[in-house]
Every structure is written in C-alpha cells, then in structure tokens.
Amino acid sequence: MVDVLKTNNTSLGNWMSKHFSFARKGKILPPASLKFQLTLGITIFSVLSLGGVTTWTSLRMQKLLVDSHKYKIQDMAKKFSHEVTVYSEMMSRDAAIKKVIQKPEFQEHLVWIRDNNGDIITQSIGFQKEIDPQTHGLLLEYTNMPLKPKVALISDRYWVACGGPFWVSNQRLGKLYLVTDITREYTIFLSIVYSLIPVTIFATVLLVVISALYIRKSLEPLQKMSQLTETISADDLSDYRLKLEQAPSEVSMLANTCNKMLDRLSESWEQQRQFVSNVSHELRTPLTIVQGYLQSTLRRGNNLTPPQREGLEVAANEAERTIRLLQDLLELARADHGNLHFQIESFEVNSLLSEVREMAQQFSQGRVRLEAIQGNIQVKADRNRLKQVLLNLIDNAIKYSEPEQPITLKVKAKNQKVYLSVCDKGQGIPLQHQSRIFERFYRVDEARTRAGGTGLGLSIVKTLVEGMGGRVTLLSKPGEGSIFTVILPAS
Known part of the structure; x- marks a missing residue:
C-alpha cells in the first residue's frame, strides 16, 4: 500500500509540474500574490476538512x-448473573458458577470472577486452552483495575475487555470480567482505515490541483490587465484600452x-503637450528679437563699459540658450502630434560624417576625430535629421568630457545594419541612470545642469x-567614458 501511494504521489507531482506555470522553469509564486494565497487557503482547508472527516x-x-462488543458483553454479564442466581436455588453457589461458566456461549470468551x-x-x-500462558497472565493483569470498554493489543492480538459488579440474589460477590478476542474484526477495521488514508491524500491533492487550475483561470483576466497596462506609455494613452472578454463582472x-482613468490621463497629457507647444511657439519669436537687439548692441556699442558689455x-x-530649449x-x-516628417533616402554615410566632423570642429576646438572608414557605406535615413542626431551626440560628449579628451566618430556595416558611434572618454554614466538617460529633462546629477544641458x-x-526606423544604444562605464551608437537600416 505504501509503494502504491508513493507511485501515485510521484505521478501527481509530475502532472502538477507539467500543468502549473508557476512550477515550470523555476518560477515560484511570491507569497504576497493572490494566486498563492488562494491556493494555500484551499490547501489548508482541504487538508483540515478531509483529514477531519477521515479521522x-x-x-x-x-x-x-x-x-x-460492549453491549454484547454487558448482556452476557447480566445473563451470567441471572443464570447463576437460578442455579443457586438448586445447588450450591460455587457449583452454580462452575456450571454456568462451562456453557458453550461462555466458552467463546475469557471470564473471570474476582471476590471483593x-x-x-x-x-x-475452554478458551484459555487456545492462548499461551504469557497472554493469559497479561489479560489477568489487564483486569486488575476498574475497566471501561476499550481495545487492547496483547501478544499481536486485539482484545476488548469489560468489567462490572457481580450480583447473585441481590448480593454483591465481587467483579465479573469478560474479555473477547476481536482480532478478526479489528484487522478489518484497520484495513479500512489504512485504505482511507491514501484515498484522503489523493482526494486532497486532486481537490487542490483542480482548485489551483480554477483559480489560475479565474485570475487570467487580471493577468491580462497587468500585461496590457505594462505596455502603455505616455505617448500611447489615447490608443490603448482594456478589453476583456468573458471576464467576471468585478474584473x-x-x-x-x-x-x-486612461481617458482622463490622455486628456491631461494632451493638454500639457499642447500647452508646451503653444508656449514654445509664442516665446520663440520675442526671444529671437531680443537676442537680435542684444547682439546688434554688442556689435555697435563701442562706448560700452566692460561691465555693461x-x-x-x-x-x-x-537668450540663445532659451531659444535652443524652445526649439x-x-x-x-511636433513628434508627439505626428507632425515630424522625414525624408527617407539612401545616401553615402562617408560624406555625411566628414561634413559633421567639419561642423563640429567649430565648437569643439578640433577635438572631433573620424576613424578610417572601410569602403563606401550606404545608409537609409533622413540626411538632415541624421546630421542633427550626430551633432547632438557630439555636443553632449563635449559637455561631459575633459577639454583635452578627443571625441571619436566610428561607422561600420553589419547584417544589413549601419552602426554610427560617438565615443568619448568623459565621466561616464552610472548603470542605475542609463535606462533613463533618454527621458525628457532627465539629468544624472547637477554637474549636467552646470554644463549647460537642458x-x-x-x-x-x-x-x-x-x-527613421532605427534605435540608439548606450554603453558607458563611470570614469571611462560613453559610447552612443545609432543603428539604422543599410541601403
């Protein structure tokens, strides 16, 4: 029976490992999860309820x-006392007791009478002949104390004993004990109990498995909601909506x-973007005029004092910095509203890099270097936008590098992709900030603000x-510099 139980448990364990997602690939449910708590609660309830029923x-x-057997023994004790009383009228009391105790119905039991x-x-x-002296002695010792009917295991056999006062003709002579061998009945009882244990375990495991599968299916809409909300960004607020089919009413x-809530956030985000766009547009023109007057005054103001200049x-x-920020x-x-247009074309990237290097030399004091290019590399992108991207990356590298450190431009083509890299040996970016470095208005520390970045x-x-259909990556290590790589499709 134990071997069968082990086999069943092994099969159930394999079945559970196959069908539960949290058991596959080493995924363990966190204790705080609703699925774990519900499964644990049902498991405890199943064990307690089914175990309680079995017990x-x-x-x-x-x-x-x-x-x-107790009632049977009690009836026999009454019958024994009655028959002894009847025979006592015809013979001596001791003879009456011996005559009754030798009857066949009493020979099937062990009977003792103790005086006061x-x-x-x-x-x-009669029955005494079938048991060994040691067992007989143990039974005698077992009946030395007042008894309640109970089962005793003596010499690998099960006995039920019962005792009570022995009366004859309304006179108490002592105590009468009857002991019956119930080995056969009790063995059947134990076999039934032992068969209930694996059935209870199997029923508990089956109930837990079915409940866990039902809980998993019931929580699928919540998991789907979680997966959908993880993909929603600020730019997608107006496009994403949660649509669940055959979900419970609460879900x-x-x-x-x-x-x-997404509708309200989308409306608020749109108002914010519209406000930024309107303010930037309205402020750019007057600031441009102010900057023009200031530059004109500086050029013509020959009589300006040094503090005034x-x-x-x-x-x-x-004013110039603010205009760049507004731009x-x-x-x-424009990008948020989908009004940022691109003129995608195929062109040679070699000439573009040479042009970018020449333009960057004007504000980098000759620090920008172009690594030798192997062959002519064709890229598919917007030429002017790509030029703006590279100049921005070079400007960023210059701001956060020491004045004597060079800035290197590299390009290579691989697997139908063109890789354009801007490498510096500046202060680098800590790992915890690299995932957010492309967010708007995000700065690693105050040093970036002092460097003039927006x-x-x-x-x-x-x-x-x-x-332009590409992506930009960052590889940086504090104290060793950064490498920004623009990856675009090759022509």
Missing part, C-alpha cells in the same frame, strides 16, 4: 466496533474604471532615430 470516520467506526478482596474465584477454561468593472553678453547667451520643445511637440538633447536623438 472522525475512523474514530466513529472504532467506537461502533467497541460498543457492539481481588482474588479470583473462578475462570473459564470588467475594474477594466472600465481603468479605461476611464559683460552683462549684455550674458543676456545674449542666455527642442517644439521638435518634441535634458532634451538625448530625448530628441531617440525620437529622431526611432522616426
């Missing part, structure tokens, strides 16, 4: 078995509430590269 059934069966002093008056001899209500130069530089905001606003350059780079 109660076993105890009840044992009680019925003992009670049946505890000494044995008489005992049956459908939750999905509808999330959709309403310094103040005007600071104002002109800040970046307008670029992003936090929009890399965001614009990412927007332009993705608009």
Whole structure:
C-alpha cells in the first residue's frame, strides 16, 4: 500500500509540474500574490476538512466496533448473573458458577470472577486452552483495575475487555470480567482505515490541483490587465484600452474604471503637450528679437563699459540658450502630434560624417576625430535629421568630457545594419541612470545642469532615430567614458 501511494504521489507531482506555470522553469509564486494565497487557503482547508472527516470516520467506526462488543458483553454479564442466581436455588453457589461458566456461549470468551478482596474465584477454561500462558497472565493483569470498554493489543492480538459488579440474589460477590478476542474484526477495521488514508491524500491533492487550475483561470483576466497596462506609455494613452472578454463582472468593472482613468490621463497629457507647444511657439519669436537687439548692441556699442558689455553678453547667451530649449520643445511637440516628417533616402554615410566632423570642429576646438572608414557605406535615413542626431551626440560628449579628451566618430556595416558611434572618454554614466538617460529633462546629477544641458538633447536623438526606423544604444562605464551608437537600416 505504501509503494502504491508513493507511485501515485510521484505521478501527481509530475502532472502538477507539467500543468502549473508557476512550477515550470523555476518560477515560484511570491507569497504576497493572490494566486498563492488562494491556493494555500484551499490547501489548508482541504487538508483540515478531509483529514477531519477521515479521522472522525475512523474514530466513529472504532467506537461502533467497541460498543457492539460492549453491549454484547454487558448482556452476557447480566445473563451470567441471572443464570447463576437460578442455579443457586438448586445447588450450591460455587457449583452454580462452575456450571454456568462451562456453557458453550461462555466458552467463546475469557471470564473471570474476582471476590471483593481481588482474588479470583473462578475462570473459564475452554478458551484459555487456545492462548499461551504469557497472554493469559497479561489479560489477568489487564483486569486488575476498574475497566471501561476499550481495545487492547496483547501478544499481536486485539482484545476488548469489560468489567462490572457481580450480583447473585441481590448480593454483591465481587467483579465479573469478560474479555473477547476481536482480532478478526479489528484487522478489518484497520484495513479500512489504512485504505482511507491514501484515498484522503489523493482526494486532497486532486481537490487542490483542480482548485489551483480554477483559480489560475479565474485570475487570467487580471493577468491580462497587468500585461496590457505594462505596455502603455505616455505617448500611447489615447490608443490603448482594456478589453476583456468573458471576464467576471468585478474584473470588467475594474477594466472600465481603468479605461476611464486612461481617458482622463490622455486628456491631461494632451493638454500639457499642447500647452508646451503653444508656449514654445509664442516665446520663440520675442526671444529671437531680443537676442537680435542684444547682439546688434554688442556689435555697435563701442562706448560700452566692460561691465555693461559683460552683462549684455550674458543676456545674449542666455537668450540663445532659451531659444535652443524652445526649439527642442517644439521638435518634441511636433513628434508627439505626428507632425515630424522625414525624408527617407539612401545616401553615402562617408560624406555625411566628414561634413559633421567639419561642423563640429567649430565648437569643439578640433577635438572631433573620424576613424578610417572601410569602403563606401550606404545608409537609409533622413540626411538632415541624421546630421542633427550626430551633432547632438557630439555636443553632449563635449559637455561631459575633459577639454583635452578627443571625441571619436566610428561607422561600420553589419547584417544589413549601419552602426554610427560617438565615443568619448568623459565621466561616464552610472548603470542605475542609463535606462533613463533618454527621458525628457532627465539629468544624472547637477554637474549636467552646470554644463549647460537642458535634458532634451538625448530625448530628441531617440525620437529622431526611432522616426527613421532605427534605435540608439548606450554603453558607458563611470570614469571611462560613453559610447552612443545609432543603428539604422543599410541601403
């Protein structure tokens, strides 16, 4: 029976490992998950309920078995006392006791009579012949104390004993004990109990498995909602809506509430983008005029004092910086509204890199170097937008590198892709910041603010590269520099 139980448990374990997603590939459900808590709760309830039923059934069966023999023994004790009383009228009391105890119905049991002093008056001899002296002695010791009907295991056999006062003609002579061998009945009872144990275990496991599968299926709409919400970004608020088919009413209500929240967020995000676009557009023109007047005053102001000239130069530089910021905001606003157009064409990247290097030399003091290019490499992109991307990356590398450190441009073609890299040996970017470096207005630390960055350059780079069907990657190590790589389709 034990071997069969082990085999069944092994098969069930394999079945569970095959059908449960949390058991596959080493995935363990976290204790805080709803699926884990529900499964654990059902498991505990199943074990307690089925185990309780099995235990109660076993105890009840044992009680019925003992009670049946108890009542039988009690009836026999009454019958024994009655017959002794009847025979006592015709013969001596001792002879009457011996005559009754030798009857066939009493020969099937072990019968003892003890007087009030505890000494044995008489005992049956028929059944006694079938047991060994040691067992007989143990049974005698077993009946030395007041008894309640119960089962005893003596010499690998099961016995039920019962005792009570022995009355004859309304006179108490001592105590009468009857012991019955119930080995056959109790063995059958134990076999039934032992068969209930694996059935209970199997039923518990089966109930847990079925419940876990049902819980998993019931929670699938929530998992689907979680997967859908993970893919929603700020730019996709107006496009994504949670649509669940055949979901419970509570989950459908939750999905509808999330959709309403997405509507409000989308409206708020659109208003924010529209506000940024309008403000950038309205401020760019007056600031351009202000910058023009400041530069004109600086060129013609021969009688300006040094403090006045310094103040005007600071104002002109800040005006120029603010205009660049507004221009970046307008670029992003156009991209958000889908108004950023690209003229995708095939062209030779060699000439573009040479042109970018010449343009960068004007603000880099000759620090930009172009690595030798092997052959003519054709790329499919917007030439002007790609030029803007590379200049932004070079400007970013210059700001966060030491003045004497070079900036290197590299290009290679591989697997129908063109890889354009801007390499510096600057301060580098810590790993915890690399995943957010392309977010708008994000800066690693205050050093970037002092360097004059607005936090929009890399965001614009990412927007332009993705608009041309490519992607941009970053490889950086603090203290060793950074490598920004633009990957575009080859022509």
